[in-house]
Amino acid sequence: MQSETQSKESISFEDFKTQVLEDYKIAVTSRECSLLGRREVLTGKAKFGIFGDGKEIPQLAMAKVFKNGDFRSGYYRDQTFMMAIGELNIEQFFAGLYGNTNIEDEPMSAGRQMGGHFATHSLEVDGSWKNLMQQKNSSADISPTAGQMPRLLGLAQASKIYRNVEGIDAEKFSDNGNEIAWGTIGNASTSEGHFWETINAAGVLQVPMVMSVWDDEYGISVHAKHQTTKENISEILKGFQRDEEKKGYEIIVVNGWNYVALVEAYDRASKIARTTHSPVLIHVNELTQPQGHSTSGSHERYKDEDRLAWEREFDCNVKFKEWVLENNFSTEEELDNIDKDIKKQVRDGKKAAWTAYSQPVKDKFSDLLPFLENAASHSENKDAIESLIKELSEIKDPLKKDLLVVARKSLRYMIGLENTAKSDLIEWIETYTSTSQPEYSSHLYSDSANNALSIQEVEATYDEDAKDVDARIILRDNFDKIFANKPETLIFGEDSGAIGDVNQGLEGLQEKYGELRVADVGIREATILGQGLGMAMRGLRPIAEIQYLDYILYALQIMSDDLATVQYRTKGKQKAPLIVRTRGHRLEGIWHSGSPMGALVHLLRGIHVLVPRNMTKAAGFYNTLLEADEPALVVECLNGYRLKEKLPNNFGEFRTPLGVVETIKEGKDITLVSYGSTLRLVEEAAKELELVGINAEVIDVQSLLPFDLNKDIVKSVAKTNRLLVIDEDVPGGASAYIMQEILENQNAYIHLDSKPQTLTAKEHRPAYGTDGDYFSKPSTEDIYEKVYEIMNEANPSKFPKLR
Numbered sequence: 001m002q003s004e005t006q007s008k009e010s011i012s013f014e015d016f017k018t019q020v021l022e023d024y025k026i027a028v029t030s031r032e033c034s035l036l037g038r039r040e041v042l043t044g045k046a047k048f049g050i051f052g053d054g055k056e057i058p059q060l061a062m063a064k065v066f067k068n069g070d071f072r073s074g075y076y077r078d079q080t081f082m083m084a085i086g087e088l089n090i091e092q093f094f095a096g097l098y099g100n101t102n103i104e105d106e107p108m109s110a111g112r113q114m115g116g117h118f119a120t121h122s123l124e125v126d127g128s129w130k131n132l133m134q135q136k137n138s139s140a141d142i143s144p145t146a147g148q149m150p151r152l153l154g155l156a157q158a159s160k161i162y163r164n165v166e167g168i169d170a171e172k173f174s175d176n177g178n179e180i181a182w183g184t185i186g187n188a189s190t191s192e193g194h195f196w197e198t199i200n201a202a203g204v205l206q207v208p209m210v211m212s213v214w215d216d217e218y219g220i221s222v223h224a225k226h227q228t229t230k231e232n233i234s235e236i237l238k239g240f241q242r243d244e245e246k247k248g249y250e251i252i253v254v255n256g257w258n259y260v261a262l263v264e265a266y267d268r269a270s271k272i273a274r275t276t277h278s279p280v281l282i283h284v285n286e287l288t289q290p291q292g293h294s295t296s297g298s299h300e301r302y303k304d305e306d307r308l309a310w311e312r313e314f315d316c317n318v319k320f321k322e323w324v325l326e327n328n329f330s331t332e333e334e335l336d337n338i339d340k341d342i343k344k345q346v347r348d349g350k351k352a353a354w355t356a357y358s359q360p361v362k363d364k365f366s367d368l369l370p371f372l373e374n375a376a377s378h379s380e381n382k383d384a385i386e387s388l389i390k391e392l393s394e395i396k397d398p399l400k401k402d403l404l405v406v407a408r409k410s411l412r413y414m415i416g417l418e419n420t421a422k423s424d425l426i427e428w429i430e431t432y433t434s435t436s437q438p439e440y441s442s443h444l445y446s447d448s449a450n451n452a453l454s455i456q457e458v459e460a461t462y463d464e465d466a467k468d469v470d471a472r473i474i475l476r477d478n479f480d481k482i483f484a485n486k487p488e489t490l491i492f493g494e495d496s497g498a499i500g501d502v503n504q505g506l507e508g509l510q511e512k513y514g515e516l517r518v519a520d521v522g523i524r525e526a527t528i529l530g531q532g533l534g535m536a537m538r539g540l541r542p543i544a545e546i547q548y549l550d551y552i553l554y555a556l557q558i559m560s561d562d563l564a565t566v567q568y569r570t571k572g573k574q575k576a577p578l579i580v581r582t583r584g585h586r587l588e589g590i591w592h593s594g595s596p597m598g599a600l601v602h603l604l605r606g607i608h609v610l611v612p613r614n615m616t617k618a619a620g621f622y623n624t625l626l627e628a629d630e631p632a633l634v635v636e637c638l639n640g641y642r643l644k645e646k647l648p649n650n651f652g653e654f655r656t657p658l659g660v661v662e663t664i665k666e667g668k669d670i671t672l673v674s675y676g677s678t679l680r681l682v683e684e685a686a687k688e689l690e691l692v693g694i695n696a697e698v699i700d701v702q703s704l705l706p707f708d709l710n711k712d713i714v715k716s717v718a719k720t721n722r723l724l725v726i727d728e729d730v731p732g733g734a735s736a737y738i739m740q741e742i743l744e745n746q747n748a749y750i751h752l753d754s755k756p757q758t759l760t761a762k763e764h765r766p767a768y769g770t771d772g773d774y775f776s777k778p779s780t781e782d783i784y785e786k787v788y789e790i791m792n793e794a795n796p797s798k799f800p801k802l803r
Helices: 013-042 056-064 079-084 090-098 148-164 187-191 193-205 259-276 305-314 316-326 332-377 382-393 400-412 420-436 471-485 509-513 525-536 549-561 563-569 597-603 615-625 678-690 712-720 734-745 769-776 780-794
Strands: 071-073 181-186 209-214 250-255 280-285 468-470 489-493 518-520 541-546 579-584 608-610 632-637 644-646 662-665 670-674 696-700 703-705 723-726 757-759
Touching: 013 056, 013 079, 013 090, 013 316, 013 332, 056 079, 056 209, 056 259, 056 316, 071 148, 090 332, 148 181, 148 193, 148 209, 148 525, 181 187, 187 193, 187 209, 193 209, 193 525, 209 259, 250 259, 259 280, 259 316, 305 316, 316 332, 332 382, 332 400, 332 420, 382 400, 400 420, 468 471, 471 489, 471 509, 471 615, 471 644, 489 525, 509 518, 525 541, 525 549, 525 563, 525 579, 541 549, 549 563, 549 579, 549 597, 549 632, 579 615, 597 608, 597 703, 597 734, 608 615, 615 632, 615 644, 662 678, 670 678, 670 712, 670 780, 678 696, 678 723, 678 780, 696 712, 703 734, 712 734, 723 734, 723 780, 734 757, 757 780
Parallel strands: 071 181, 181 209, 209 280, 250 280, 489 518, 489 541, 541 579, 579 632, 608 632, 670 696, 670 723, 723 757
Antiparallel strands: 468 644, 608 703, 662 696
């Protein structure tokens, strides 16, 4: 049975009246922002609008029980909630709509996301954590529907960790795990897999998550009958209802226009989740969307008149006003005066936001104008430049782009001239570009003192009689040291706990550190990633294990759209230093030996992508990353766990630097660049090439993102004058990225005497078995023959044709 809401504890009439009228003002303010926001889009001042009209009253109810330390992971219709918790005002609402790049004016994303995407600031200016227990927190929204769900799981799980794991310094992050993670989603988006995976995982984990479904019966133009079985998400989730042992969900159903019932529902949900850590689902139905899905269209196109009439009658703001009047909290005249006053506040706030957005550009135009006029007077194409000036002057509200377009086009009319007018214009263009570009491009990675690139290398050290051990032992003993010294670290994944992962790199560690810190989870990669993302946003240091690199694809959307963009989309105001551990490269068959590194490099900008050749290097990367404040993906070599490596004596201390290549073998004839498992084949081929007089230099990339920051590969190419990149990704994959880095960014082309080449896997996925590997990916013979072919072309007399 689904729960019914319970009555709210009584308070004095006057106090309740004050709360009610304050809520009324917020609801009216939010609605007026939505209405005026739509007009701003339609008049061209803003590019796009998606608003929270029709959802105001349930969001007010949620805000009443949202406490300091709590976290929201919601979607782009939660503007009323953000206003109610004091984290969004009128000017900030419109600053987001206009895309103001000033973080003070537009604190949600500094114009990097469209309006309706909300965030609070978790970090100080230096990138260190604020005290999250002294503020109400919203994790930064993303647009992909249901994309907020996996992160929500981790935000909730953090409370469970803080409540049950001893030794963590939780002062800034938790009060004994009493915080709730509040999620919101539209009813249609519950059709997404991320929703179902998260709902299941939260029920298994039993974490303090309150999930609100705003149900207005539509997903854009598509009715619920095409979205949800039985057209009712709470009905089909009845099997998740808590049982006598309190396992599962508390499910509450409430009408979105019923203020009293909503307040009672959220009060009850808060008490359940906060005290028992049981998740709660609140199905808020009978909601409306007065302006349709977004400014891209009109809902009159797909709703019939009966539905539209019902929406006008049951608009939550309309019903709230009726209730206020019926219960004598105010008079119609008083409410009309409130409405008029708020309309003026919203208009004034909009104007102030527009001025704050547009005036700096107008001021810059005033700065630019003398340079343009001077350029015109010193050019043979004076008329053309003056025409550009006139064109720019006639733009009522110019954009930064407009200034640069005219300035750069004017420069074309001064080709061949050398005078101060031209040099002054060039200086203005370069200065304005250099100050403007970071407003759109900064903070892809951390620029704090703890960024990963600032962590210095510490080499592994060895006893004189150091033993050769299976490489997995090095990972295991290093993780052991990490968990012993850092109580905030935890690792979780499929088979990670009881059996110590499929390759025994965590052998015995669950028994030693407990099931919460070394945990098994279900087969659900997206929410494994989400667990780590959310917990990392709350000060923990999670390591999310994806069993095989091929399975990363299940989590790739969350990694790309959410994790990789956290720093960027908040302009450095939030971070999630999650480590994603996986194992990959060569093994057996299509889905256990893939190496889609090119795809990952392209989709994961904002995450460090590390490809260690052995487990000592991998362990060093984990040690480095745990000293840093950025996310990373570490790909361990799947066929390297049983290979022997020497046992270091400084576990937990040695660190592999990011963005630094390593020369494995010196040479003078050709530079061979590779990474991971394939590197061992390159080394073998290099030894065989020595027998025919070809001295190859072998370089291990180690780190794809970032790549060779010291530009050491070009130094090698300058010596050998030849380059071959060997990669087990498909043609045009990571090898193309590596080649571009070497040829373009390092300018290695100037040193080449032969065509630079790549040797990659075949276009298809790798076939099964040892022979499948041989015929699918580069072999030692392939490498040998490709190098020999290059040397044959360079010196056919010394190296006659092989075939």
